[in-house]
Amino acid sequence: MFKRILKTLGALVAGHGIQTFSQLLIPPAFIAAYGIEGYGEWLVLSAAVGYLNTLDFGFQTYVLNELTGLYHRNEMEQFHKVQSVGLWLMLIFIVAGLGLAACAFVVPLNAILRISGPQNALAWTVFWLALQVLANLPLGQIIGVYRTFGQAHRGVMWTNLYRILLLAITIGLAALHAPFWLIAAGQVLGVLGILFAVILFLRWSKPEVCPRLNYWNWKLARAILKPSAFFGLFMVNNFLVYQAPILMLQRFVGAQAVVVFSVGRTLFSFVRQGVSLIQQGITPELARLSGKGEKEKLVRVYLLFEGVVLATVLIVNTGILLAGPILVRFWLKRPELFDLTVFVPLMLVTVILSVKEYKVNFQCATNQHIRTGVATFASYVAMVFISWPVILWFGVLGFLSLWFAVELLQLALVHSHNARFLGGNKNITLRPAMRLAAALVGIVLLILLSRSLLESRYYILQGATAVFAMAALAATSYFLFDLREILSEAKGQYLKIRFG
Numbered sequence: 001m002f003k004r005i006l007k008t009l010g011a012l013v014a015g016h017g018i019q020t021f022s023q024l025l026i027p028p029a030f031i032a033a034y035g036i037e038g039y040g041e042w043l044v045l046s047a048a049v050g051y052l053n054t055l056d057f058g059f060q061t062y063v064l065n066e067l068t069g070l071y072h073r074n075e076m077e078q079f080h081k082v083q084s085v086g087l088w089l090m091l092i093f094i095v096a097g098l099g100l101a102a103c104a105f106v107v108p109l110n111a112i113l114r115i116s117g118p119q120n121a122l123a124w125t126v127f128w129l130a131l132q133v134l135a136n137l138p139l140g141q142i143i144g145v146y147r148t149f150g151q152a153h154r155g156v157m158w159t160n161l162y163r164i165l166l167l168a169i170t171i172g173l174a175a176l177h178a179p180f181w182l183i184a185a186g187q188v189l190g191v192l193g194i195l196f197a198v199i200l201f202l203r204w205s206k207p208e209v210c211p212r213l214n215y216w217n218w219k220l221a222r223a224i225l226k227p228s229a230f231f232g233l234f235m236v237n238n239f240l241v242y243q244a245p246i247l248m249l250q251r252f253v254g255a256q257a258v259v260v261f262s263v264g265r266t267l268f269s270f271v272r273q274g275v276s277l278i279q280q281g282i283t284p285e286l287a288r289l290s291g292k293g294e295k296e297k298l299v300r301v302y303l304l305f306e307g308v309v310l311a312t313v314l315i316v317n318t319g320i321l322l323a324g325p326i327l328v329r330f331w332l333k334r335p336e337l338f339d340l341t342v343f344v345p346l347m348l349v350t351v352i353l354s355v356k357e358y359k360v361n362f363q364c365a366t367n368q369h370i371r372t373g374v375a376t377f378a379s380y381v382a383m384v385f386i387s388w389p390v391i392l393w394f395g396v397l398g399f400l401s402l403w404f405a406v407e408l409l410q411l412a413l414v415h416s417h418n419a420r421f422l423g424g425n426k427n428i429t430l431r432p433a434m435r436l437a438a439a440l441v442g443i444v445l446l447i448l449l450s451r452s453l454l455e456s457r458y459y460i461l462q463g464a465t466a467v468f469a470m471a472a473l474a475a476t477s478y479f480l481f482d483l484r485e486i487l488s489e490a491k492g493q494y495l496k497i498r499f500g
Contacts, residue, residue: 018160019273022167023266028332029174036334040255041115042180043246043262045125048113050243052100052133054235055093060141061234061364063224067148076208083145084215086224090141091213094134101130114251121181128184135191142198142211149209162194233373234364240380245387245399252391261396264343267327268350271316275309275354279361286365299422302362307481310436313354315473318443321347322450322466326459340454344447345400351440352407355433359414368421375413379406435480439473 030039063086070079104126110119139162146155169186178186202210249258282301289297320327321343328338360376363369383406390398411433419428446469447454453462477483 018163018167020270022163022170023269024331025167025171026174027263027266029171031332031334033174033177036259037255040250040258040262041117043258044113044115044250044255045122045180046129047243047246048109048126049101049130049133050239052097052130053137054239055097055134055137060137060144063141064144064147065365066224067145071148071209079148079209080212081215081217081220082224083209084212085217085220086141087138087211087213088216089221089224090138094137097130097134101127101134104130113247121179124181125179125184128181128188131188132184132191135188135195139191139195139198142195142202145202145206145209145211149206158194158198162190165190165194233377234360234369237376237380240377240384241403244384245403248384248387248391249396249399252388253395257396260337260339260342261346263328263332263337264324264339264346267320267324267343268317268346271313271320272350272354272357274316275312275358279358282361282365286362295422298362298366299428302418302422303427306358306432307483309355309358310432310481311474311477311483313351314436314439314443314477315470317347317351318473319466319470321447322454322469323463325454325456325462326466329459335457340447340451341397342400344444345397345404348440348444349400349404349407351436352404352411355436356407356411356414359411359418362418363414363421366421368417371417372414376410379410382406432481439476439480443469 027039030042034042063082066082067079070076070082104123108119109122109126110116113122115122143155143158146152146158166187169190170183173183173186199211246258246262249261282305286298286301289295289301324343325335325338329335360369360372363372383402386402387399390402394401415428415430415433422428450465453465456462
């Protein structure tokens with residue numbers, strides 16, 4: 001079990017490196033080519049098509065969970081039926097998405113998005129960005145087939161290749177000062193190229209699981225749609241949390257606020273993405289254990305990795321915040337983009353969000369997601385509606401305070417559901433989260449005391465403070481979150497791999 005997890009984690013770490021490299025290169029490249037206002041407009045245009053991700057409708061997660069269980073039970077006939085019907089449903093929703101994408105040519109984008117420029121160029125940019133989102137839907141499902149037969153790491157490597165290609169296209173065209181519509185069109189070609197390559201390789205190397213469209217059944221389609229719809233709520237959540245705020249800040253505050261918010265979120269997203277490596281690494285194993293009914297092992301995995309997640313989000317988020325002035329100064333050459341009133345609440349939100357997503361992952365991987373999907377969707381919808389007056393009255397800080405409160409509420413609900421569906425194990429408690437909260441209170445007090453330092457130009461002292469704080473938190477976390485067992489397990493697996 002742990003050998004498969006380690007292989008997948010290895011591939012995911014490589015992917016995280018590529019994604020981090022992309023996030024570090026794209027903002028300065030766009031700011032250099034198009035300025036802060038231009039980069040802000042690119043962010044808004046990208047956010048404007050984010051709603052199309054909801055057309056995934058949860059198919060990818062639900063169908064891949066089902067296919068994993070069917071493959072390991074050797075029910076290959078049903079495997080092919082579920083796979084084929086899932087792909088047909090995906091294609092139906094992609095066609096609907098094409099209709100929505102075409103609306104870019106008939107709606108007044110300039111007025112809606114508060115962006116200057118020719119309407120025709122904006123329409124083509126939005127259209128190509130929308131096609132990229134739509135092409136990513138089948139790509140994710142087809143690459144995900146690798147996890148169904150225990151080779152999730154190979155699927156991750158295909159994703160890594162796709163990210164490298166997308167980065168090369170985006171940076172190359174931005175360096176040439178290409179118009180936004182041409183950059184978006186180039187990204188679409190990159191997605192389609194990788195999609196066809198994966199299909200051809202699966203047909204050659206693993207023909208028995210290669211995607212096919214030779215079966216359709218309305219009864220099975222309805223059986224897939226109902227639970228998938230609740231997974232779809234998580235896709236809507238992503239739009240409500242990551243794209244909707246960009247659009248609202250652009251409308252009510254302006255492009256400068258959008259860029260400051262986006263820069264802070266990008267820096268802290270490195271930690272969230274790092275934690276997601278753990279989630280993605282164990283997800284195939286969770287689906288397998290659930291399919292075999294091994295709940296005790298599920299609980300063991302939950303408890304083993306919880307401490308790792310809590311320690312990681314605490315240590316690295318704190319380091320990024322304390323080193324924020326250095327990162328912004330030498331990364332973007334724009335020190336004015338570091339704003340403590342934005343970065344501190346963003347750090348707190350990222351910590352809570354990362355912990356919550358780790359806990360939600362156990363529900364999604366085992367199809368126990370319905371209650372959480374409904375609760376998080378309802379709370380995010382309420383958050384977006386309340387955000388309108390909050391942003392008008394209190395700006396970015398008001399929105400971040402509201403977001404933090406919503407994430408705390410959701411974390412409590414998710415933990416309660418996990419405690420129930422994992423059999424009421426007495427070891428699943430809120431005590432680790434409470435210890436994390438106490439540590440965060442101490443860190444915020446430290447930041448308030450260090451405010452003058454963080455707003456100064458003493459970069460060497462800021463870097464030393466960040467390193468010292470991270471080292472102290474690493475030593476503290478070993479005992480705070482009881483990391484002895486997971487480190488012992490990792491050492492044992494390493495020795496097995498090394499010495500056979």
